[in-house]
Amino acid sequence: MAAMDTPGRKAGWGLIDLLVIGYALTPVLWIASLSFKPTSLVTDGHFIPREWTLDNYRGIFATDEFTRALVNSIGIAIIATVLAVAIGMMAAYAIARLSFPGKKLLIGISLLIAMFPQISLVSPLFEIERSVGLFDTWPGLILPYITFSLPLAIYTLAAFFREIPWELEKAAKMDGATQAQAFRSVIVPLAAPGVVTTAILVFIFCWNDFLFAISLTSTDAARTVPAAMASFTGSSQFEEPTGSIAAAAVVITIPIVLFVLFFQRRIVAGLTSGAVKG
Amino acid sequence: MLAVTAYPVGYAVWLSLQRYDLRFPAQREFVGLSNYVAVLSDGYWWNAFSVTVAITAISVAIELVLGLALALAMHRTLIARGAVRTAVLIPYGIVTVAAAFSWTYAWTPGTGYLANLLPDGSAPLTEQLPALGIVVLAEVWKTTPFMALLLLAGLALVPDDLLRAAQVDGAGPWQRLTRIILPMMKPAILVALLFRTLDAFRIFDNIYVLTRGNNGTGSVSILGYDNLFKAFNLGIGSAISILIFLCVAIIAFLFIKLFGTAAPGSNVEGRR
Numbered sequence: 355m356a357a358m359d360t361p362g363r364k365a366g367w368g369l370i371d372l373l374v375i376g377y378a379l380t381p382v383l384w385i386a387s388l389s390f391k392p393t394s395l396v397t398d399g400h401f402i403p404r405e406w407t408l409d410n411y412r413g414i415f416a417t418d419e420f421t422r423a424l425v426n427s428i429g430i431a432i433i434a435t436v437l438a439v440a441i442g443m444m445a446a447y448a449i450a451r452l453s454f455p456g457k458k459l460l461i462g463i464s465l466l467i468a469m470f471p472q473i474s475l476v477s478p479l480f481e482i483e484r485s486v487g488l489f490d491t492w493p494g495l496i497l498p499y500i501t502f503s504l505p506l507a508i509y510t511l512a513a514f515f516r517e518i519p520w521e522l523e524k525a526a527k528m529d530g531a532t533q534a535q536a537f538r539s540v541i542v543p544l545a546a547p548g549v550v551t552t553a554i555l556v557f558i559f560c561w562n563d564f565l566f567a568i569s570l571t572s573t574d575a576a577r578t579v580p581a582a583m584a585s586f587t588g589s590s591q592f593e594e595p596t597g598s599i600a601a602a603a604v605v606i607t608i609p610i611v612l613f614v615l616f617f618q619r620r621i622v623a624g625l626t627s628g629a630v631k632g
Numbered sequence: 633m634l635a636v637t638a639y640p641v642g643y644a645v646w647l648s649l650q651r652y653d654l655r656f657p658a659q660r661e662f663v664g665l666s667n668y669v670a671v672l673s674d675g676y677w678w679n680a681f682s683v684t685v686a687i688t689a690i691s692v693a694i695e696l697v698l699g700l701a702l703a704l705a706m707h708r709t710l711i712a713r714g715a716v717r718t719a720v721l722i723p724y725g726i727v728t729v730a731a732a733f734s735w736t737y738a739w740t741p742g743t744g745y746l747a748n749l750l751p752d753g754s755a756p757l758t759e760q761l762p763a764l765g766i767v768v769l770a771e772v773w774k775t776t777p778f779m780a781l782l783l784l785a786g787l788a789l790v791p792d793d794l795l796r797a798a799q800v801d802g803a804g805p806w807q808r809l810t811r812i813i814l815p816m817m818k819p820a821i822l823v824a825l826l827f828r829t830l831d832a833f834r835i836f837d838n839i840y841v842l843t844r845g846n847n848g849t850g851s852v853s854i855l856g857y858d859n860l861f862k863a864f865n866l867g868i869g870s871a872i873s874i875l876i877f878l879c880v881a882i883i884a885f886l887f888i889k890l891f892g893t894a895a896p897g898s899n900v901e902g903r904r
């Protein structure tokens with residue numbers, strides 16, 4: 355490749371890169387720009403705000419509606435992520451290490467669920483959760499989130515676990531380490547990146563969900579930010595809540611941007627399931 | 633997992649066989665297949681169905697081409713590879729609802745930078761075809777990176793040596809793409825297509841925010857949601873849910889049969 359490293363080629367790639375980056379970021383910058391516009395200028399249609407203000411952010415953090423939703427979002431996403439990754443690890447370990455009857459079936463079923471249309475589950479879950487009292491509670495959302503993210507967790511983790519050179523465990527034992535030692539100081543460090551990656555992907559999934567969030571909640575007891583945004587109202591009846599929605603959108607985008615900035619390599623590796631190594 | 637999916641699905645089938653309207657709970661009774669007859673003989677279902685199929689087909693096709701280009705760019709770029717990958721991950725990670733609001737305001741007359749490029753008086757989100765175009769745009773923007781990353785994984789499996797050998801033998805860039813890269817990426821492409829098709833078929837968030845399914849832009853998921861939570865008709869809503877489930881199952885089945893994709897599970901099983 356070094357032979358092709360001419361300045362002309364570099365400039366060409368630079369242009370392409372800029373196009374790609376522009377494509378990816380324009381809508382994000384636009385919503386951020388909206389969130390900094392004062393109410394009077396929100397409808398001026400300029401991409402870059404003429405005047406900057408933080409009023410929209412003050413506005414949403416001043417009300418319970420948004421802060422409650424933010425707490426719900428964070429709490430629900432974290433709990434669901436931890437549980438899904440924990441269960442997923444066991445299943446993935448079994449898939450990667452052992453051969454047991456029904457292994458293919460397990461993988462098949464989990465992929466089936468991953469591709470399952472959520473709306474098909476909404477109506478029965480709505481009925482069931484209303485009758486057992488889970489409707490509009492945290493567990494009421496955590497449960498379906500785990501179900502839908504578990505396949506993703508298993509799939510990604512199994513791909514990572516397959517890459518681990520398990521012979522090392524045997525070698526460590528040969529050198530006198532106990533089973534527990536071999537697991538703790540050889541396997542765990544090797545598996546950690548995969549687990550972190552999976553946790554990020556699952557978190558993004560839970561953070562993102564909208565259909566369950568608007569269907570299975572009715573008050574701010576469990577409503578998450580995406581659902582709350584869709585029901586925002588302006589400070590008066592005749593005012594479109596554009597600024598508040600934009601500000602809320604920016605706030606929930608921040609964690610995603612942070613993840614992407616710090617774990618870019620991990621996320622790419624997770625989505626491509628370890629295939630890039632090699 | 634089975635408890636949270638199989639049981640509700642069974643329950644949905646059961647609900648779908650009943651007349652059950654939350655506004656008139658006393659009239660709950662077993663009505664057999666008449667909910668399905670009602671749904672399938674109704675224009676709304678077929679409209680939503682064709683809208684969904686159109687959105688799925690068009691957006692997946694665009695995503696495939698764009699995703700492939702993006703994957704090639706990410707794979708081959710000489711500079712700023714990290715920055716490009718980081719930027720591309722943002723659409724993937726961003727909350728769909730937040731992105732959808734961004735598109736909504738971009739196209740709202742007066743407010744948006746894109747709407748202002750259009751002639752005065754046009755409100756694209758209130759007309760069926762322009763609105764569907766915007767839905768496809770929002771969907772493509774959001775999911776192309778996912779497609780690109782799956783394809784990138786396939787691309788990484790193409791050995792550089794092989795490409796260099798082909799180059800030495802006089803194959804041009806286009807020939808190398810169609811004769812070597814694409815055939816070797818076939819499994820990755822098929823898995824990406826399968827995932828995205830099934831995913832696009834259940835499109836909900838984007839449409840909900842962009843148009844609320846007005847003016848004939850509702851997908852089947854929107855139709856199901858409206859019947860459940862606006863009309864409170866659990867019987868009809870469940871029947872729609874089951875029909876969507878069947879559609880998705882049929883799509884998955886066709887993919888696996890027609891294209892001979894080894895069930896996506898075999899991806900996990902090893903092949904590499």
